[in-house]
Amino acid sequence: MIFEKRTERILVPMFFMVALFLPLFLESNSFFVGKVTTIIILSIFVMSLDFLVGRVGLITLGHALFYGLGGYLFVILAPEYEAVNFWIYTFYICGISALIALITGAVVLRTTGIYFIMITLAISQMMFYYFFDSLEFGGDDGVFIFMKPETSIFGLSFLNLDDPQHFYYLTLFSLFNTLVFFKVVLRSRFGRIVEATKQNPDRTEALGYNIFIFRLACYVIGSTLGAYAGFLFALQYGFVNPSFLAWEMSGTALVMSILGGLGTIYGAILGTFTYEGLQYLFEHLTEEWLLFMGSAIILMVIVLRKGIAGYLEKLLEK
Amino acid sequence: MSRMKTLLCAAMAASLATTAATSSAASDPVKIGIMLPFSGIYAQLGEAGRDGLKLALKEQAADLHGANIEFIEMDTEAKPARAPELASAMLGQHEADFVIGPVHSGVAMGMIKVLRGKDTVMIIPNAGAAAATGPLCSPNIFRTSFSSWQPSYPMGKVALDKGYKDVYLISWNYGMGRESLEAFEESFEAGGGNIVKKVLMPFPSTNFQPHISDIAAQDPDAVFVFFAGGGAIKFVKDYDAMGLRGKIPLLGSGFLTEGTLEAQGDAAEGVLTGLHYAEQLDVPKNQAFREAFNTEYGHYPDIYAVQGYDAGLAIADTLNQLSGDVSDKQAVISTMEALTINSPRGDFTFSRAHNPVQNIYLREVKDGANVVASIAAEALEDPARGCKL
Amino acid sequence: MTTELFFVQLINGIQYGLLLFLIASGLTLVFGVMGILNLAHGSMYMVGAYLVWYFATVTGSFTLSAILSAILALALGILIERVLIQRLYNRNHLDQVLLTIGMIFVFNSLQSILFGNDPYGVAVPSTLDGGIPFTENSSYPIYRIFAALICVSIAGVLYYVVSRTRLGMLIRAGESNREMVEALGVNIKSLYTIVFAIGVMLAAVSGIIAAPMRSIVPGMGESVLITCFVVVVIGGMGSIKGAFVGALLVGLISTFSSVLMPSMSNMIIYIFMILVLLVKPQGLFAK
Numbered sequence: 001m002i003f004e005k006r007t008e009r010i011l012v013p014m015f016f017m018v019a020l021f022l023p024l025f026l027e028s029n030s031f032f033v034g035k036v037t038t039i040i041i042l043s044i045f046v047m048s049l050d051f052l053v054g055r056v057g058l059i060t061l062g063h064a065l066f067y068g069l070g071g072y073l074f075v076i077l078a079p080e081y082e083a084v085n086f087w088i089y090t091f092y093i094c095g096i097s098a099l100i101a102l103i104t105g106a107v108v109l110r111t112t113g114i115y116f117i118m119i120t121l122a123i124s125q126m127m128f129y130y131f132f133d134s135l136e137f138g139g140d141d142g143v144f145i146f147m148k149p150e151t152s153i154f155g156l157s158f159l160n161l162d163d164p165q166h167f168y169y170l171t172l173f174s175l176f177n178t179l180v181f182f183k184v185v186l187r188s189r190f191g192r193i194v195e196a197t198k199q200n201p202d203r204t205e206a207l208g209y210n211i212f213i214f215r216l217a218c219y220v221i222g223s224t225l226g227a228y229a230g231f232l233f234a235l236q237y238g239f240v241n242p243s244f245l246a247w248e249m250s251g252t253a254l255v256m257s258i259l260g261g262l263g264t265i266y267g268a269i270l271g272t273f274t275y276e277g278l279q280y281l282f283e284h285l286t287e288e289w290l291l292f293m294g295s296a297i298i299l300m301v302i303v304l305r306k307g308i309a310g311y312l313e314k315l316l317e318k
Numbered sequence: 319m320s321r322m323k324t325l326l327c328a329a330m331a332a333s334l335a336t337t338a339a340t341s342s343a344a345s346d347p348v349k350i351g352i353m354l355p356f357s358g359i360y361a362q363l364g365e366a367g368r369d370g371l372k373l374a375l376k377e378q379a380a381d382l383h384g385a386n387i388e389f390i391e392m393d394t395e396a397k398p399a400r401a402p403e404l405a406s407a408m409l410g411q412h413e414a415d416f417v418i419g420p421v422h423s424g425v426a427m428g429m430i431k432v433l434r435g436k437d438t439v440m441i442i443p444n445a446g447a448a449a450a451t452g453p454l455c456s457p458n459i460f461r462t463s464f465s466s467w468q469p470s471y472p473m474g475k476v477a478l479d480k481g482y483k484d485v486y487l488i489s490w491n492y493g494m495g496r497e498s499l500e501a502f503e504e505s506f507e508a509g510g511g512n513i514v515k516k517v518l519m520p521f522p523s524t525n526f527q528p529h530i531s532d533i534a535a536q537d538p539d540a541v542f543v544f545f546a547g548g549g550a551i552k553f554v555k556d557y558d559a560m561g562l563r564g565k566i567p568l569l570g571s572g573f574l575t576e577g578t579l580e581a582q583g584d585a586a587e588g589v590l591t592g593l594h595y596a597e598q599l600d601v602p603k604n605q606a607f608r609e610a611f612n613t614e615y616g617h618y619p620d621i622y623a624v625q626g627y628d629a630g631l632a633i634a635d636t637l638n639q640l641s642g643d644v645s646d647k648q649a650v651i652s653t654m655e656a657l658t659i660n661s662p663r664g665d666f667t668f669s670r671a672h673n674p675v676q677n678i679y680l681r682e683v684k685d686g687a688n689v690v691a692s693i694a695a696e697a698l699e700d701p702a703r704g705c706k707l
Numbered sequence: 708m709t710t711e712l713f714f715v716q717l718i719n720g721i722q723y724g725l726l727l728f729l730i731a732s733g734l735t736l737v738f739g740v741m742g743i744l745n746l747a748h749g750s751m752y753m754v755g756a757y758l759v760w761y762f763a764t765v766t767g768s769f770t771l772s773a774i775l776s777a778i779l780a781l782a783l784g785i786l787i788e789r790v791l792i793q794r795l796y797n798r799n800h801l802d803q804v805l806l807t808i809g810m811i812f813v814f815n816s817l818q819s820i821l822f823g824n825d826p827y828g829v830a831v832p833s834t835l836d837g838g839i840p841f842t843e844n845s846s847y848p849i850y851r852i853f854a855a856l857i858c859v860s861i862a863g864v865l866y867y868v869v870s871r872t873r874l875g876m877l878i879r880a881g882e883s884n885r886e887m888v889e890a891l892g893v894n895i896k897s898l899y900t901i902v903f904a905i906g907v908m909l910a911a912v913s914g915i916i917a918a919p920m921r922s923i924v925p926g927m928g929e930s931v932l933i934t935c936f937v938v939v940v941i942g943g944m945g946s947i948k949g950a951f952v953g954a955l956l957v958g959l960i961s962t963f964s965s966v967l968m969p970s971m972s973n974m975i976i977y978i979f980m981i982l983v984l985l986v987k988p989q990g991l992f993a994k
Binding site for chain 1: 744752794800806808812813815816820903913933936940978980991
């Protein structure tokens with residue numbers, strides 16, 4: 001069983017069961033299907049960040065670079081008025097993102113601690129300004145994706161990305177796979193060595209493992225999945241804007257993953273849904289929602305020592 | 319932030335004043351979605367636009383044929399990433415008949431992506447992005463503000479008339495800044511003027527001092543700029559602090575001195591700008607509007623309130639002509655595009671791309687106010703390049 | 708670029724850098740001593756600017772307002788440390804990041820509730836108004852020279868306090884060995900409170916000094932935050948000397964790049980920072 005904790009074994013199936021049947025109770029064009037889709041996409045992004053920050057110990061404040069890149073790479077690669085194949089372009093986008101992660105990772109991983117935070121921030125800010133100032137990609141106004149990709153495999157097409165329900169299930173399927181993927185990776189031999197590099201880097205090094213290589217591999221994995229989430233987000237409304245890779249985006253994702261319970265992987269879903277849910281609630285209650293949002297965050301940091309997942313585990317693991 | 323506030327009193331006043339037979343629409347409210355920034359850098363612009371909009375509908379309540387108006391407010395925070403989601407909430411969740419917004423051009427793009435070609439009529443009360451009434455124009459997209467081209471284009475001619483041959487251009491390197499400088503260049507160079515230097519500095523940097531030193535070194539006949547909000551305040555103050563005011567005339571798109579004069583103080587005296595409005599504009603409607611706004615909200619309105627007010631007028635006039643029935647969207651659009659809006663800025667109509675055809679006034683800052691010197695361009699129509707309507 | 712213009716821009720760059728130093732000094736001090744990454748540092752800068760604007764409109768005196776605002780900021784710093792930060796000393800650093808992000812939201816909201824969202828400006832105090840002749844057709848504002856002098860003096864005082872006084876000794880000792888300081892009978896809790904409050908006050912003072920030179924608008928805190936981080940990272944987190952050198956470098960680079968290649972200048976300080984970290988992964992003056 002890849003889910004070690006009782007809490008996961010209860011919560012994860014519960015979440016996916018509810019999520020699986022949710023659209024059946026909502027109208028297919030309903031706003032809520034779209035809203036939940038966005039949160040699911042964000043959950044994938046936050047999960048990839050949680051893996052890096054919570055499990056590998058790489059505190060990045062530049063993860064949004066890949067979120068934005070997922071959308072911009074599609075805009076750069078795909079012809080404007082022709083529907084391309086979704087699977088092929090997913091492959092392209094993930095491949096190129098992995099390559100970019102490999103190159104930038106080799107640079108940023110030379111630093112540690114606070115300097116790692118700052119150098120990841122610097123690289124993402126650089127790319128933010130690159131797209132912000134670039135006339136060919138719409139500059140600060142952003143750019144539209146006019147043609148959504150088609151999804152046929154060997155001529156068989158069973159998904160229509162223009163249909164909000166189909167798109168919903170694609171993102172849910174992606175979230176499930178991401179979760180299982182991380183769980184499997186972390187339980188593997190590779191995962192255990194990664195765990196060791198975080199707990200005790202010196203000893204791991206002494207055992208003959210090259211820490212740098214392991215960290216770099218993790219950085220590439222996390223970044224690539226972050227880019228995939230960004231690609232999905234760009235496809236949802238067909239809109240890409242430089243703000244997708246602004247540092248605020250990285251900061252918000254970090255808040256969501258800490259809120260959910262750092263390093264728990266499934267906590268990313270809890271954190272993202274809680275954050276978005278609270279924001280939705282406060283926005284509907286009051287014009288000064290920022291005050292409530294900020295206070296809620298402060299309160300949760302103080303009260304919940306290990307995030308929401310940590311709190312639930314305390315209740316359920318006996 | 320969809321705090322729904324139904325203007326019940328308006329509907330009630332209307333139904334009392336008119337006989338019961340006027341309308342069948344009373345039961346089915348007309349939903350107006352407001353998508354403006356109420357937090358963050360542009361919050362003040364959002365609030366002004368909303369207040370103007372609501373004032374217009376309140377004033378016109380008697381002419382709405384008993385239509386119930388329901389407002390749905392959402393805070394865009396000026397964040398483009400959330401724009402499509404909020405717009406689709408307006409469309410899918412609230413089924414808004416009209417959506418008013420936004421302020422920020424990036425948000426406008428995100429909204430247009432969702433609303434373009436839909437039944438809901440979108441009225442942009444500020445964002446100047448050329449694309450909105452250019453390549454992306456659509457029958458259901460209207461604008462009651464300006465295109466970035468409009469306030470700047472006439473200023474090229476103004477500069478020539480003043481005898482300035484060599485002009486230095488500076489703005490931020492973003493859509494509005496680039497489009498404003500290009501519009502100035504277009505008319506200025508066509509008249510034989512010479513651009514000494516064109517600087518697009520990084521947005522949103524306000525480190526103007528090095529550039530002002532450069533202007534002093536180049537010593538042009540005049541300087542033309544586009545800056546707005548906090549940047550406009552700082553540029554004008556820096557320009558004065560470095561001793562260039564009174565030596566090298568400063569010209570700009572009107573936002574340079576709009577809603578910023580108090581903060582700029584004496585530093586703004588003598589600045590020349592072009593805009594489709596001026597607070598002391600001598601139009602009867604303007605005086606009435608300013609007093610009504612002050613009575614309602616306790617302070618005088620700015621340009622953003624005017625633009626929101628005109629969006630409200632466009633809706634009210636349309637409702638009036640259609641007897642409060644907005645079920646036929648084609649009728650709504652064809653009614654709205656034929657309107658003449660009796661605006662505080664003077665009457666205006668809509669161009670084929672649904673951008674206002676309006677006067678641009680040349681204003682000079684005197685004793686802390688934008689005083690209208692002349693009409694820089696009469697009934698100016700945006701060229702709407704790329705629009706296929 | 709002529710020689711004259713070169714020197715003009717040199718002065719502009721130094722002046723900008725000095726202001727950056729003042730904003731960044733509190734950030735680096737708090738990080739150096741307490742290991743806290745305060746993302747709400749920019750909000751404290753905003754607090755200083757708004758307070759001085761408010762008091763200046765009420766009292767009419769810039770000097771009085773500046774003193775009042777600085778004292779209030781100090782009190783605010785003590786309050787924040789006692790009520791919030793203190794709870795997190797034995798927690799993960801990321802919890803502190805999260806807490807301070809929450810504080811950004813709260814302060815932005817309070818700004819909007821208390822002061823509204825209009826842009827404001829503070830007039831230059833009349834005794835410092837005006838300029839001295841500078842180049843053929845431009846002058847240099849006296850207030851900016853004054854502001855630069857203030858920044859230099861604060862840098863001097865900070866350097867003196869940290870390297871020469873008993874408080875400074877404790878601060879330096881606290882950085883390297885917490886237990887040692889406690890063993891000496893010093894209450895590390897009060898030391899932390901003082902340092903954090905001074906950090907907040909330094910940010911607020913930079914907001915106060917900057918107020919007459921810039922516009923007071925919502926979001927002004929975040930706009931300086933990232934630049935501040937660049938400054939302290941280039942200099943080496945926790946080093947006052949490093950922040951000083953880093954600030955001057957960033958000031959000069961952004962001044963010259965914005966004139967010589969404006970389209971690149973947003974990216975250039977980040978490129979510079981990455982280069983510095985590649986050569987010296989702990990910043991220029993790492994400990």
